[in-house]
Structures are given as C-alpha cells and as structure tokens.
Amino acid sequence: MTRTEQITTTPTPITTPVPAASDPLLQLAYETQPPSGPEAVRGVLHPAELALRGMPVTCSACRARRDWLLLNRRRNVWVRCRCGNEWLEPEITRQDFDALIADPTWTHHPSTEAGRVALGFDGTFVGVYLDS
Ligand SMILES: [Zn+2]
Numbered sequence: 001m002t003r004t005e006q007i008t009t010t011p012t013p014i015t016t017p018v019p020a021a022s023d024p025l026l027q028l029a030y031e032t033q034p035p036s037g038p039e040a041v042r043g044v045l046h047p048a049e050l051a052l053r054g055m056p057v058t059c060s061a062c063r064a065r066r067d068w069l070l071l072n073r074r075r076n077v078w079v080r081c082r083c084g085n086e087w088l089e090p091e092i093t094r095q096d097f098d099a100l101i102a103d104p105t106w107t108h109h110p111s112t113e114a115g116r117v118a119l120g121f122d123g124t125f126v127g128v129y130l131d132s
Contacts, residue, residue, distance in 0.1 A: 042072045043119065044100050050079070052091040061085035067129045069121045072097040080116065082130070084123030 046068040050057040058065050059081040069080040070092065077092040116122045120130060 039073070042097070042101060044070050044072075044097070045119065046070050046100065052089070057089075059083060059085050060087075062127060064127075064129075069116070069119055070097060070100065072101075080121050082121060082123075082128060083126035084121070 047066060049066040050068055056065055057068065057079060062081060062083040062085065064081050064083065067082055071078040071080060071086075072094060075094050077089055077094065077097050078086050079089045079092070080086040
C-alpha cells in the first residue's frame with residue numbers, strides 16, 4: 001500500500017458574500033425587536049405538563065411528560081423534548097402559541113438550531129428536568 005500519486009489541491013477562493021445580518025446595525029435591530037416576519041422562529045419554554053384535548057403530551061422517545069420547548073414558525077408549532085426528540089404538533093395552533101408567548105419567559109433565536117442549543121434542548125439534558 002504505497003501512494004505514488006502526487007495530490008495537488010488548489011485552495012478554493014473564499015467568495016462567500018457577507019450576509020446582511022452581519023451588519024452591526026441590522027443585527028442590533030434584529031436582536032432588539034421581537035421576530036414578527038413570516039419566517040421568524042419563536043420559542044417558548046413550557047415547564048409544566050402540556051395537555052392537548054385532555055391528553056397529556058408524552059415524549060415517544062424518552063417518556064418525558066413535561067418541560068417542553070415549543071417552537072413556532074409560520075403556522076406550525078413543534079414540541080421539543082429535552083432528549084432531542086421533536087415533532088410537529090398540529091393540535092397546537094399559532095393562536096395557542098401566541099397565548100403561551102404572553103408568558104414573559106418566552107425567547108427567540110436567529111435559528112431553531114441556535115435556540116435548541118441555547119435552551120438546552122439539543123439532547124444534552126436527556127432525562128433531566130431542569131426546572132426548579
Ligand atoms: Zn424525550
């Protein structure tokens with residue numbers, strides 16, 4: 001097993017345009033205003049049990065029954081568990097989410113992935129209830 005080929009690689013020139021969000025002023029405006037556009041992702045923590053039509057929501061992966069992260073984008077609302085399991089929950093409407101978001105603990109992040117990691121819903125705390 002000997003390699004005789006000379007591998008030559010040409011470095012790929014970096015031509016990635018600077019995204020508009022890197023503008024400090026635009027970024028500041030984004031961070032200081034609640035997301036309201038159709039593409040905005042909103043998240044709200046739901047530490048208590050969540051009942052839909054009288055049925056408590058249970059994680060199909062780890063059997064957790066509370067301590068959810070609810071994510072809203074457009075008309076869709078997802079439920080995310082601490083174990084990293086996430087599913088679209090059609091029983092929760094955007095109106096329901098708007099009612100939940102009246103809670104002052106709601107937060108928002110530039111992306112769903114950033115929100116998951118920031119809030120500890122990237123699977124790090126599987127099987128753990130973090131509320132006090
Ligand atoms: Zn789970």
